[in-house]
Amino acid sequence: MSTDTSVPRPRISGVEGKPMDASDSALYVTLMKEAPAGFAFFDTGHGCRRVNDALARMLGVAAGDLQDRRPAEVLPEELATAFEAALRKVLAEDRPLTDIDLVVRGATSSAPGEPGQAPAGDPSNEMNGPHSSNGPSTVSFPESAADRGADGGDPAGIGVSAADTPGRPFGDERILSCSWLPSHGRDGKQLGVVLTALDVTERRRAEEVIRRKEQRYRSLVEASSQVVWVAAPEGGVIDDAPEWRSITGQTPDDYARDGWLAVVHPEDRPRIEATWRECVEDDRVFETNYRIRTKSGTYRHFDVRAVPIRQGETVIEWVGANTDVTGQREAEEMRGRLTEQLSAAALRTARLQQATSMLAEALTVSQVVQVITEVGRSAIGADYSAVALLDDDKLRLSIVAPSQPGAERDGRGGEGRPSSRDDFKVSDQTVMSVAVRESRPFLAEHPDSLRLQLGRDEAGLFLQHTEERAWVGLPLLAAGAPIGALRFSFTRPREITEEERVFLEALAGQCALAVERALLFEREHKTAEELQRSLLPSDLPQLPGMQLAARYNPATRHVQVGGDWYDVFRLPDDRLAVAVGDVMGKGVLAAAGMGRVRNALRALALNDPRPAAVLAGLDRLFSATEDEEQFTTVAYAVIDPETGRGAFSNAGHPPPLLISPDTPARVSTREPGTPLGWPSQRQQTSFSIETGNTVVFYSDGLVENRRRGVDAGLEELVSVAMDAPPEVVGDPERLVDFLVDRMLAGYEQVDDVTVLALHVPPKSA
Secondary structure, eight states: OOOHHHHOSBBBBBTSSSSSOHHHHHHHHHHHHHHHSSSOOOOOOTTEEEEEEHHHHHTSSSSHTTTTTTTHHHHOHHHHOOOOOHHHHHHHTSSEEEEEEEESSSSSOSSTSTTTTTTTOOOGGOOOOOSOOOOOOOOOOOOOTTTTTTTTTOOSSSSOGGGSTTTOTTTTEEEEEEEEEEEETTTTTTEEEEEEEEOHHHHHHHHHHHHHHHHHHHHHHHHEEEEEEOTTSSSSSSSSOOOHHHHHOOOOHHHHHHOGGGGGGGGTTTHHHHHHHHHHHHHHOEEEOOOOOOSSSSEEEEEEEEEEEETTEEEEEEEEEEEEEHHHHHHHHEEEEHHHHHHHHHHHHHHHHHHHHHHHHOHHHHHHHHHHHHHHHHHHSSEEEEEEOOOSSSSSSEOOOSSSTTSSSSSSSTOOOOOOOOOEETTSSHHHHHHHHHTEEESSSSSHHHHHHSSSOTTTTTTTTTTTOOEEEEEEEETTTEEEEEEEEEEOOOOOOHHHHHHHHHHHHHHHHHHHHHHHHHHHHHHHHHHHHHHSSSSOOOTTBBBBEEEEEETTTTOOOOOEEEEEEOTTTTEEEEEEEEEEEEHHHHHHHHHHHHHHHHHHHOOOOOHHHHHHHHHHHHHHHTTTTTEEEEEEEEEEETEEEEEEEEEEEEEEOOOSSSSOOOOOOOOOOOOOTTTOOOOOEEEOOOTEEEEEEEEEGOOTTBBBHHHHHHHHHHHHHHHHHHHTTHHHHHHHHHHHHHHHSSOOOSSSSSEEEEOOOOOOO
């Protein structure tokens, strides 16, 4: 049935009380046939008296099928039930029921040509329903959000809203926003109910998308450790932030009044407030970190980032997110502490290695003390250091002073003699004595701890160190037995950490090894000195017509014994025998070989003083008694002091230097011959030392070193001799010193140096 036949034309306008004219008729027809909104009028018996085409399309039925029929006669049961419930409620309460969402599945769009509308005759427009072949398959009829109760219930008792079924796909659903309005006659009598319906499917779909996005965003925020807040364009608070308040303990009023800045740490707030103000004024991202006071009163670290939200060019609000990074900061601080500890441990290890290297080079106990003093100051900040050694009876400890030039001055770091008492008993109550007696470290972190452990102060010891406030005593153990003690002290209370204690015990172990090595070295040093004095001439012969001077500089520090030697002695015929030699090696073994060669040369010279004969005899001796690897050189001369004439033979030794006031200095060009023990025919050369001339014998250590070869050294020796002033050349004592000093200047001495000068002074008038 069309709207032309199903809708009688009214004769009286319900608005003005006047007969309807053409415009009213046109408006009525247009609303019934063309309007996108749906309209229907139901009488008090629920019969549908009027319905327009739009509503029929929305419900998926023909308009003629609804005319003069109840909803239950045309619509599916579920949809009809929803209609009947709405009609009963409005008629019973005589008040509108507005903005109720009705979800219809399988219905067409509300406007011709919209998606979802099936054209006439299209088989897809045929819906399976209990009352009509064109009816919808299923339906629900919820109340609108506006009429829903505060608890989200269903006051109308009509159905469930699509918004209450999250996640349900729309599919072919259509959502109608329905309003049911009671209709009255001129006398106020109820005539029925007017239904208006709008297809809000697309709007609801958009709202659903927004709602789901909001849910995802909220879930993301809740799942993360971030706390989100919103601020006004000028930076003030506009929305409550319950998550933030749950951390800080602020009340809603506190937060609304003071905002998040109120709980920023006082030390951070001036910086944060200034930065926030600048960002708000410049409309730029606010990104920083600060500490926040929590509701427990403690502070936690937060990173914050806030961005301006713009509409066009205008900032409408700020959205910020705070992230609790306390755990990260604590982990970073712990990593920092661990790094510092590892760095400190690595530094202590490096210092221990350095100390070990320095101690390995220390040859005397005094040098060991000096190394310990330097290590104690640099490694643990000790203000004073001392080493004491046990005597042979193990009853007394003697303090050893460092071996540096300023050892006698008073100062920090253990420099100078540390006390007025050089020794004390092991049984005394001192830091060192306790460490030796108990063979364990003694630690006193402050004076009270010292008095508690010793029963008193260290009376009489280290009197000039009155400012000491902390002490460490360490036993020096060799093969498990004490040989002395090591002492460090500080001018302020000082706690020794476990890592430092391990370092100090390792240092004491290295010190004990170095002390033991130094004691052995000093014993060898004493033996070497005695042997040296017995092998080298105690003095040189004094001759009226000839002056002699000699120098011996050993390469090995503190051991005045090496392979170099010299000898000058008178023969039975009053001639002078002069010998300079070099035995390969250092120390006592080299000195012993040197002694054998010297004694054999003297014996051979007394039998046959000719130089060639003496060297030939030494060759026979070497072949019979010395190892083949032994390398020994000798220069030997016999001189008549009265005339200056003599004979010279050389067994592989550097050539003598000749200095004359009339001619340039030069070295002998004679073939030096082979070292002792190498088969050769020994030759001898005659020579004469004129008045005013000087002959210098020397060892290879004077001209050769790691940076200078023999040939270059010989050339330099000649050059140095030519530079010697006349007064130096005329005084053999000054000459040997001049040659040694100039030839060794700028070079490391790696070999012994022996120099022997014979000078024939001018005859007096």
